[in-house]
Amino acid sequence: MVGKARVSTALFSATSANDSGRIDIFDTKIHLKLLSPVPSIFSPHAGHATPRLAPIFWTLLFMLLTASLFSQETPWTVESTHDGKVEVLSRIWEEEDAEGDEYQVIEYKVTTTTKVSIEKLKALLYDADRHKEFMPDTEISRKLKIYSTNKWLMYYYFDSPWPLPDSDCVTIMTMTEDVANKSVRFDGIAHAELHPMTEDRRMDKFEISYTFTAQGDSTLLVVHSIMTPVIHAPDWLVNVWFPDGPADLVMDLIEKAKL
Numbered sequence: 001m002v003g004k005a006r007v008s009t010a011l012f013s014a015t016s017a018n019d020s021g022r023i024d025i026f027d028t029k030i031h032l033k034l035l036s037p038v039p040s041i042f043s044p045h046a047g048h049a050t051p052r053l054a055p056i057f058w059t060l061l062f063m064l065l066t067a068s069l070f071s072q073e074t075p076w077t078v079e080s081t082h083d084g085k086v087e088v089l090s091r092i093w094e095e096e097d098a099e100g101d102e103y104q105v106i107e108y109k110v111t112t113t114t115k116v117s118i119e120k121l122k123a124l125l126y127d128a129d130r131h132k133e134f135m136p137d138t139e140i141s142r143k144l145k146i147y148s149t150n151k152w153l154m155y156y157y158f159d160s161p162w163p164l165p166d167s168d169c170v171t172i173m174t175m176t177e178d179v180a181n182k183s184v185r186f187d188g189i190a191h192a193e194l195h196p197m198t199e200d201r202r203m204d205k206f207e208i209s210y211t212f213t214a215q216g217d218s219t220l221l222v223v224h225s226i227m228t229p230v231i232h233a234p235d236w237l238v239n240v241w242f243p244d245g246p247a248d249l250v251m252d253l254i255e256k257a258k259l
Helices: 053-071 118-126 128-133 235-241 244-258
Strands: 009-011 026-028 077-081 086-096 102-114 138-148 151-158 167-178 183-190 206-215 218-227
Touching: 086 235, 086 244, 102 244, 118 128, 118 167, 118 183, 118 206, 118 218, 118 244, 128 138, 128 151, 128 244, 138 167, 167 206, 218 244, 235 244
Parallel strands: none
Antiparallel strands: 009 026, 077 086, 086 102, 102 218, 138 151, 151 167, 167 183, 183 206, 206 218
16 A cells, blocks of 8 residues: 555555555554553453453554554545546645655556457557657657567656756566456556666656557556656646646547557
């Protein structure tokens, strides 16, 4: 679960997506410790304890801890655009690294349906040079290395608008196909170390997934991304980009897939 719990968190580990459609990029370990021992009157082994006190105590403790953890979860902002045809979920929060320094995390999830076939959408995602046609502010997109038919190394160069600096990103892109559920998924995970640095800044915390699922004569399209900008962007500036920025990415993807 992605959230604001700032405890022993390693961001953006290279893991695959889970069955729920979420990107499992956080390896989060939460350590809970009672600050004082449980009063003996609540112990089921205390001679004077009543049978009901211990279960009640542990139930209340569990409820308090659960409420505390869920209160730290950053809620989604849910919006729709393009005449209600596109739903955009977004959120922004702060995390802490191992040194205690804070960094910004931006997440969005876009859902829509289209009449464009999965095969055409697949063909567009396989064509690395065309990613710049639908990814915002992307000046260069190309394959650096091909590992297999369904796995390759991608390079992106972003010509970012002011006040953000230009940057690049190196990702491993993989394609998985679920024939039984008529679904195809592309996952991109940042691996900054796999290509020499330039004079520009490199985005090393970035993941994106594209999921296409057949639904009758339509295709359900979901794009889910989570990233940390190369510099801390003002929240108001990021919020200006929502919901139209991610929605336009998806609509542009659909339009380019038609060609």
